[in-house]
Amino acid sequence: MDIISTKGVAEVLGVSEATVKRWADAGTLKCFRTVGGHRKFRLRDVREFLGGKMIAPETLEAFRHEEPLGxxxxxxxxxxxxxxxxxxxxxxxxxxxxxxxxxxxxxxxxxxxxxxxxxxxxxxxxxxxxxxxxxxxxxxxxxxxxxxVERPSRRDRGRAICTCIGDEQHDIGVRVVGLILSAEGFRTSMLGGNVPTSDIALMVTSEQPKLIALSASGHANLDRLRSDVAIVASAAAASKTRVLAGGHGFARLPSVPNNVSRFFKLQEFVALLREPTD
Ligand code: B12
Known part of the structure; x- marks a missing residue:
């Protein structure tokens, strides 16, 4: 999955394909050749070329899917x-x-x-x-x-709310998040898609869950998402609820409130849930 075409690298680096090929042929940017002779690039080599700089997840996603499906x-x-x-x-x-x-x-x-x-x-x-x-x-x-799903622990880790935010209807991601949270020992309430933000904030205030997981797709309007997240984040701060957010919409937001942690992948989310807490 982390193999990128010349065109993909050119898009990410904002240069022409010819420039990428020149860098590759000069050995400045590592590449390998397919059986057919095409240059291919490993994500880690592109990152190294960029001096270890992070590539924005949404940019990564944009060229990832150029690759044929496995x-x-x-x-x-x-x-x-x-x-x-x-x-x-x-x-x-x-x-x-x-x-x-x-x-x-x-x-x-x-x-x-x-x-x-x-x-x-x-x-x-x-x-x-x-x-x-x-x-x-x-x-x-x-x-x-x-x-x-794996059940690493049977201990009750408290209530978790899972919801899309705004007029978001893409609720498949958040359904999987709910499944994962249940497996990790949380009692999960699934709100799904299209929930008024004020209702989400009210539920956080009244139920004071341990955590709330939010999802927003690439379809989300970023101005609206920013203000919806601010409302939920402030309710969560008052009730000491952890806010964990994911999906393409969140990846596109330039910043999120301090008490919101963003994830692009479920695997990173699970890793965080499994970190020992004191
Ligand atoms: C299925 C689908 C729908 C279904 C949704 C059904 C449902 N109940 O969810 C329906 C048909 C309703 C739909 C409607 C629309 N859709 Co649609 N849809 C999709 C599609 C094909 C798949 C989404 C999906 O479920 N993927 C599977 C899940 C497992 O993956 P995921 O959502 O990406 O989530 C992953 C991560 O993001 C992450 N994640 C997600 N949330 C969270 C949360 C946390 C806490 C964490 C840790 C991780 C995490 O984990 C998941 C696994 O890696 C996408 C294509 C795409 N590229 O995503 C288009 C897509 C999102 N839709 C799109 C559009 C345009 C629409 C509509 C506007 C179409 C229309 N004209 O009506 C409407 C908008 C509805 C609305 N207001 O929200 C566009 C958005 C374009 C953009 N700007 O990005 C896409 C990208 C299609 C495209 N290529 O153009 N859609």
């Missing part, structure tokens, strides 16, 4: 589009048996497959109806993979 992603793509819920559940089970975490499966297999579906919809090669078939199959599969 085997499991292609399988997930086909299963979702053919509404094969059993097949999707079996795919997740197969990956779990290979030792992959649920977070890994959704970050690296399901999300890229769905992203391709979204791109095909945007390009007009898939209809809205087909996109709906895929997302509904996935929602049903998520409900059924609950027994496949």
């Amino acid at each position: 085997k499991e992603q292609t399988e997930a793509h086909a299963l979702a589009l053919s509404s094969d819920v059993d097949g999707l559940v079996a795919l997740v089970a197969k990956e779990r048996m290979k030792g992959q975490s649920l977070a890994h499966v959704f970050d690296e297999v399901i999300a890229p497959a769905m992203s391709h579906i979204g791109d095909a919809w945007a390009a007009g090669t898939l209809t809205t109806a087909q996109e709906h078939v895929a997302s509904n199959a996935l929602i049903e599969a998520i409900a059924r993979v609950r027994p496949l």
